[in-house]
Amino acid sequence: MKIRGPQEPVCVPQGFRFSCAQAGIKASGKPDVALAEAPAGTAAAAVFTRNRAAAAPVLLGRAHLSACRGRLRAVLVNSGNANAGTGAAGLAAAEDCCAALARSLGVSPRSILPSSTGIIGVPLPAAKIKAALPGLARGLAGGEAALRAFGRGIMTTDLRPKLASAGFKLRGRTVSLAGVVKGAGMIHPNMATMLGYIFTDAAACPAELRAHLKAAADISFNAISVDGDTSTNDTVLLLASGRSGVTLADPGARQPFIAALQGVCRSLAEQIVRDGEGARHLVRLRIEEAGSPDEARAVARSIANSPLVKTSWAGCDPNWGRLFAMLGNSGFPFDPARASIALGPHRVYAKSRALNFDRKAAHKMMQGPEYTIRVGLGRGRASLEFLTCDLTKEYIRINAEYST
Amino acid sequence: MKIRGPQEPVCVPQGFRFSCAQAGIKASGKPDVALAEAPAGTAAAAVFTRNRAAAAPVLLGRAHLSACRGRLRAVLVNSGNANAGTGAAGLAAAEDCCAALARSLGVSPRSILPSSTGIIGVPLPAAKIKAALPGLARGLAGGEAALRAFGRGIMTTDLRPKLASAGFKLRGRTVSLAGVVKGAGMIHPNMATMLGYIFTDAAACPAELRAHLKAAADISFNAISVDGDTSTNDTVLLLASGRSGVTLADPGARQPFIAALQGVCRSLAEQIVRDGEGARHLVRLRIEEAGSPDEARAVARSIANSPLVKTSWAGCDPNWGRLFAMLGNSGFPFDPARASIALGPHRVYAKSRALNFDRKAAHKMMQGPEYTIRVGLGRGRASLEFLTCDLTKEYIRINAEYST
Numbered sequence: 001m002k003i004r005g006p007q008e009p010v011c012v013p014q015g016f017r018f019s020c021a022q023a024g025i026k027a028s029g030k031p032d033v034a035l036a037e038a039p040a041g042t043a044a045a046a047v048f049t050r051n052r053a054a055a056a057p058v059l060l061g062r063a064h065l066s067a068c069r070g071r072l073r074a075v076l077v078n079s080g081n082a083n084a085g086t087g088a089a090g091l092a093a094a095e096d097c098c099a100a101l102a103r104s105l106g107v108s109p110r111s112i113l114p115s116s117t118g119i120i121g122v123p124l125p126a127a128k129i130k131a132a133l134p135g136l137a138r139g140l141a142g143g144e145a146a147l148r149a150f151g152r153g154i155m156t157t158d159l160r161p162k163l164a165s166a167g168f169k170l171r172g173r174t175v176s177l178a179g180v181v182k183g184a185g186m187i188h189p190n191m192a193t194m195l196g197y198i199f200t201d202a203a204a205c206p207a208e209l210r211a212h213l214k215a216a217a218d219i220s221f222n223a224i225s226v227d228g229d230t231s232t233n234d235t236v237l238l239l240a241s242g243r244s245g246v247t248l249a250d251p252g253a254r255q256p257f258i259a260a261l262q263g264v265c266r267s268l269a270e271q272i273v274r275d276g277e278g279a280r281h282l283v284r285l286r287i288e289e290a291g292s293p294d295e296a297r298a299v300a301r302s303i304a305n306s307p308l309v310k311t312s313w314a315g316c317d318p319n320w321g322r323l324f325a326m327l328g329n330s331g332f333p334f335d336p337a338r339a340s341i342a343l344g345p346h347r348v349y350a351k352s353r354a355l356n357f358d359r360k361a362a363h364k365m366m367q368g369p370e371y372t373i374r375v376g377l378g379r380g381r382a383s384l385e386f387l388t389c390d391l392t393k394e395y396i397r398i399n400a401e402y403s404t
Numbered sequence: 405m406k407i408r409g410p411q412e413p414v415c416v417p418q419g420f421r422f423s424c425a426q427a428g429i430k431a432s433g434k435p436d437v438a439l440a441e442a443p444a445g446t447a448a449a450a451v452f453t454r455n456r457a458a459a460a461p462v463l464l465g466r467a468h469l470s471a472c473r474g475r476l477r478a479v480l481v482n483s484g485n486a487n488a489g490t491g492a493a494g495l496a497a498a499e500d501c502c503a504a505l506a507r508s509l510g511v512s513p514r515s516i517l518p519s520s521t522g523i524i525g526v527p528l529p530a531a532k533i534k535a536a537l538p539g540l541a542r543g544l545a546g547g548e549a550a551l552r553a554f555g556r557g558i559m560t561t562d563l564r565p566k567l568a569s570a571g572f573k574l575r576g577r578t579v580s581l582a583g584v585v586k587g588a589g590m591i592h593p594n595m596a597t598m599l600g601y602i603f604t605d606a607a608a609c610p611a612e613l614r615a616h617l618k619a620a621a622d623i624s625f626n627a628i629s630v631d632g633d634t635s636t637n638d639t640v641l642l643l644a645s646g647r648s649g650v651t652l653a654d655p656g657a658r659q660p661f662i663a664a665l666q667g668v669c670r671s672l673a674e675q676i677v678r679d680g681e682g683a684r685h686l687v688r689l690r691i692e693e694a695g696s697p698d699e700a701r702a703v704a705r706s707i708a709n710s711p712l713v714k715t716s717w718a719g720c721d722p723n724w725g726r727l728f729a730m731l732g733n734s735g736f737p738f739d740p741a742r743a744s745i746a747l748g749p750h751r752v753y754a755k756s757r758a759l760n761f762d763r764k765a766a767h768k769m770m771q772g773p774e775y776t777i778r779v780g781l782g783r784g785r786a787s788l789e790f791l792t793c794d795l796t797k798e799y800i801r802i803n804a805e806y807s808t
Contacts, residue, residue, distance in 0.1 A: 053732025053740055085728045087740060087756020120725025121758045227711040232729045307631040307711070307795070308803055315804030321524025324489045325636045328457025336457055336491060352491020354525045391711070392804075393797040399712055400719030400796075 001259040003267045004165045010144045011167035011176040013201035015039040015241030018146040019139035020153025023132035025080035025118070025125055033129055034077045034153030035136040036197060037105065042241045043203075044072035045210035046113070047217050049234035055084030056091045056124070057114040058233060060098070064110045070206025073111035075197060075237060076101055078118075078129055079156045079182075082193065084232040085121040093126040100130045104137045115235050117156065117183065117193040147199075151180035154195055157398075158182050159275050164267035166260035170253050175202045175244045177260045181236075181268040193233035196221065196268060202257055203242030203249075212248075212261055213238045220265035223297070224387045225304040226276040227395070236265075273387045278394030281313050284372040284385055291332065291380035298330040299375065300386035310391035318362035320348045327375065338378025344371045405663040407671045408569045414548045415571035415580040417605040419443045419645030422550040423543035424557025427536035429484035429522070429529055437533055438557030439540040440479045440601060441509065446645045447607075448476035449614035450517070451621050453638035459488035460495045460528070461518040462637060464502070468514045474610025477515035479601060479641060480505050482522075482533055483560045483586075488636040489525040497530040504534045508541045519599050519639050521560060521587065551603075555584035558599055561802075562586050563679050568671035570664035574657050579606045579648045581664045585640075585672040600625065600640040600672060606661055607646030607653075616652075616665055617642045624669035627701070628791045629708040630680040631799070640669075677791045682798030685717050688776040688789055695736065695784035702734040703779065704790035714795035722766035724752045731779065742782025748775045 004011060020034040038044075046065055048058050065072065076097060083090045094114045102109040116124065140146075151161050165178035179198035198213075217236055238261070246253050274282055285303060290296035303309055308322045320341050328334045340350040344365045346357040365371055408415060424438040442448075450469055452462050469476065480501060487494045498518045506513040520528065544550075555565045569582035583602035602617075621640055642665070650657050678686055689707060694700035707713055712726045724745050732738045744754040748769045750761040769775055 051729065051732035052736075052738040053729055082725070085725060085740065085753060085756075085758065089757070119723075120729055121753060122725075123758070230733050232732060307799070311800050311803035314800060317804070319523075321486070321489060321526075325455065325457055325524055328455035328636060329634050332456075334456040336489065349489060349525060352489075353493075354489065354527070391800065393800045395711070396715050396718060396795065396797045396800060399715035400721070 001166055001168070001256065001263050003263040005267060006161055006163040006271070010147060010163065010178050011165040012144050012147055013176040013178055013199045013241060014243035015042070015201055016199050016239070017140040017142050018150035019136050019141065020149050021132045021135050021139065023078065023128045025078060025128055031153045032078055032080045033132050033136060034150050035140065036075045036150055036199070037140055038073055038239050039241050039243065040073070042072060042239050043206045043209050044070050044237065044239050045206055045213045046235060046237045047213060049231055051230045051232050053084065053232050055082050055116060055232045056086055056094045057083055057116045058235060060091060060094045061113045061115070061235065064113055067110040068108065071111060072113055072239060073107040074101060074105055075113045075115065077115040077154050077195065079154065081116060081118040081122055081124050082120045082233050083116040083124040086123055090124060093124040096126045097129050101133050104133050113237060115195050115233070117195055117233055120232060147178060154180065154182045156182065162268055162271040162275065164264040164271070166264055168256040168260060170246050170250070170256070173244055173246050175246045175253065175257065176200065177264055179264045179268050181272060183272065193231040194221065194272065195233070196236040198236070198238045198261070198264060200238070201241045201244035202253065203247035204240040208248055209238055209240055212258055216262045216265040219262060220269040223300070223384060224269045224273050225301060226273060226279065226389055270387055273389050276389040277398050278392040279389035280392060281366070281390045282370040283313060283388050283390070285388060286372055286374040286383065286385055287377070288374060288383045289376045289378050289380060290382040290384070293382045293384060295330070295332045295379070296382050296384035297386070298332055299327060299377065300384060302326040302330040304386060304388035307391055313366065313390035314392045316363055316366040318343055318346070318348070318359055318366060323373070324349060335378060340376040342374040405570055405572065405660065405667050407667040409671060410565055410567040410675070414551060414567065414582050415569040416548050416551055417580040417582055417603045417645060419446070419605055419647035420603050420643070421544040421546050422554035423540050423545065424553050425536045425539050425543065427482065427532045429482060429532055435557045436482055436484045437536050437540060438481045438554050439544065440554055440603070441544055442477055442643050443645050443647065444477070446476060446643050447610045447613050448474050448641065448643050449610055449617045450639060450641045451617060453635055455634045455636050457488065457636050459486050459520060459636045460490055460498045461487055461520045462639060464495060464498045465517045465519070465639065468517055471514040472512065475515060476517055476643060477511040478505060478509055479517045479519065481519040481558050481599065483558065485520060485522040485526055485528050486524045486637050487520040487528040490527055494528060497528040500530045501533050505537050508537050517641060519637070521599055521637055524636060551582060558584065558586045560586065564675070566672055566675040566679065568668040570667055572660040572664060574650050574654070574660070577648055577650050579650045579657065579661065580604065581668055583668045583672050585676060587676065598625065598635065598638045598676065602640070602642045602665070602668060604642070605645045605648035606657065607651035608644040612652055613642055613644055616662055620666045620669040623666060624673035627704070627788060628673045628677050629705060630677060630683065630793055674791055677793050680793040681802050682796040683793035684796055685770070685794045686774040687717055687792050687794070689792060690776055690778040690787065690789055691781070692778060692787045693780045693782050693784060694786040694788070697786045697788060699734070699736045699783070700786050700788035701790070702736055703731060703781065704788060706730040706734040708790060708792035711795055717770065717794035718796045720767055720770035722747055722750070722752070722763055722770060727777070728753060739782060744780035746778040
């Protein structure tokens with residue numbers, strides 16, 4: 001399945017309209033509200049943050065998705081304010097915005113999913129958002145330019161817009177799938193959040209959509225880490241308008257749809273890590289021979305969240321001992337006598353022994369923008385590719401200088 | 405109980421002798437082997453790293469402590485090489501060093517505890533260590549100067565030696581307790597380890613010593629974090645010579661002994677955090693109203709290991725939203741409506757509401773070298789004081805430039 005990146009023409013799914021505007025939440029005057037509208041009958045599924053301090057829009061979004069039985073009509077996103085740590089007043093503010101948008105679009109408030117991203121603990125300026133709604137509704141349009149504008153509208157400190165799309169044909173009909181995303185975990189503190197929206201014109205019921213989204217998220221958004229923090233607002237939403245006339249109930253559609261969805265999610269996840277704050281090296285961790293997928297993920301996270309490992313990558317340092325030390329910290333059993341480690345093509349450790357390798361060549365490889373580290377655990381058949389990046393002084397500078 | 409810091413005269417426990425030497429493991433020519441000898445009958449207890457990639461000296465130390473039934477006669481420490489990731493050859497090298505020292509001291513090899521710290525994955529230069537043993541044995545001496553030399557002998561990239569002691573009298577007899585420590589978790593990559601040795605002349609059986617050490621470690625060494633990494637070599641050892649003539653079986657001795665042990669361990673733990681790589685601010689996290697001690701510790705670690713929170717401290721930024729977001733990531737239930745947060749004297753959040761506070765005054769307070777952050781969880785009666793520090797560009801510089 002060919003996946004199109006942000007520089008390529010977009011496979012635009014039928015049935016959706018988009019817009020963005022400046023509500024004045026951000027002092028910078030950049031766009032800070034964005035709207036996506038879906039046609040009647042659209043099926044929806046979402047995955048939300050597991051953080052137990054979940055923000056008001058996440059709590060309300062979960063409730064709305066359940067109340068409308070997975071039939072959403074719109075998504076309203078604001079940046080500059082996360083509406084988190086705001087209690088009952090925050091919930092009321094999010095409800096207020098949804099109600100106002102519902103009147104404007106002529107739909108039920110419970111068919112609207114709200115998303116927020118930005119500073120935590122500051123009351124949501126609902127009046128500013130509501131004042132921007134008429135303009136947002138008037139600006140709604142279909143097509144590639146509108147979808148790209150929506151993608152830019154959800155950006156905050158992202159250096160680059162993040163977009164991926166794919167399409168396939170089935171018996172003369174074309175199914176399209178396109179997604180936009182911003183942030184990564186909590187790497188971008190101005191937004192403190194990863195938000196992702198994926199649109200398709202396939203027809204599907206909410207339950208099957210949910211199963212496909214969860215599987216795709218596990219190998220994409222849940223297989224990356226920039227700084228290990230889980231935000232209060234993380235949300236990934238998948239909307240299926242059905243306008244292509246192709247249904248996932250058709251056995252011929254399911255496999256290409258899954259391939260398109262997983263490919264788009266993986267592309268978006270990789271774009272997030274590449275845009276990680278201060279990151280200079282993309283590292284592909286291939287965890288192999290794990291006892292289970294959970295074990296592979298836990299080992300990858302132990303490595304990817306270690307400040308000592310991440311700083312060694314920043315220094316292009318083939319000091320694999322730091323990484324080895326993290327293999328014992330995953331919470332799963334670890335057997336040094338069965339494990340192996342390779343930095344790119346350089347095998348450095350196997351079966352309890354340090355191997356001779358060309359340290360200069362390894363150092364040179366690690367100066368490149370991207371490389372793979374393979375870890376064999378010798379415990380089973382599960383494997384996972386996990387994307388992460390180095391930890392640089394630039395990350396500290398960006399985050400130590402924020403807010404004051 | 406008055407605890408004496410590194411600048412004050414040491415309460416030196418009777419019965420122990422110490423020495424240190426240069427074996428040539430480190431290229432710098434600094435002392436890299438240290439020896440402590442205990443008299444016959446000394447009781448021992450230890451806590452070791454929970455990392456499942458535990459180093460050879462940890463594996464051998466556990467086995468020796470069990471084989472000698474908690475009656476150790478000596479501790480042999482080397483720096484410059486962790487003897488981790490070295491498999492069966494590493495175990496044989498550690499055994500070889502213990503056997504040679506046992507011959508030299510005339511004790512059983514199984515009564516010797518080996519400790520190593522330094523780079524991971526490089527074979528231990530056992531020949532160099534063995535060649536230094538005669539000099540180490542000849543240099544053994546009691547008293548304050550020798551204890552301080554042992555403390556310096558285990559240092560690697562520590563900026564300051566770390567030492568604490570305390571004493572108390574019971575019916576005309578004096579009990580002394582003194583400890584030295586190096587590193588902190590994995591903050592100091594040249595040693596990659598925290599090692600701590602505490603000596604007392606109280607008399608005790610190994611089982612009660614173990615119980616007291618575990619309780620003391622839980623509120624000291626297990627209540628600090630610099631970068632969240634757990635080393636392959638962490639070890640804290642407590643040796644009790646009995647030479648004071650006071651036994652812990654005496655009910656009057658137990659409480660002052662526990663107070664001395666916990667006070668010394670807390671002082672050593674605080675010295676570790678103050679010497680954290682690149683750290684400019686010591687932060688005391690007071691976690692209160694937790695449902696259990698485990699919950700309090702998990703919440704403290706969620707905060708202390710968050711790069712975003714630690715960088716906000718580096719920037720003296722009273723952006724408490726980042727800390728709030730971490731309260732939902734501890735793995736325990738979290739109720740925003742019962743929680744509260746205070747930065748020093750400034751109450752910033754309570755019961756789902758951001759509180760008005762003087763941001764300039766809070767910023768000024770956070771520019772100081774040390775302050776307290778209180779977190780109330782509203783879930784129970786458990787509380788914990790946890791010490792941690794900020795994450796600065798200096799940390800990145802130190803760790804990105806290591807090894808190559």
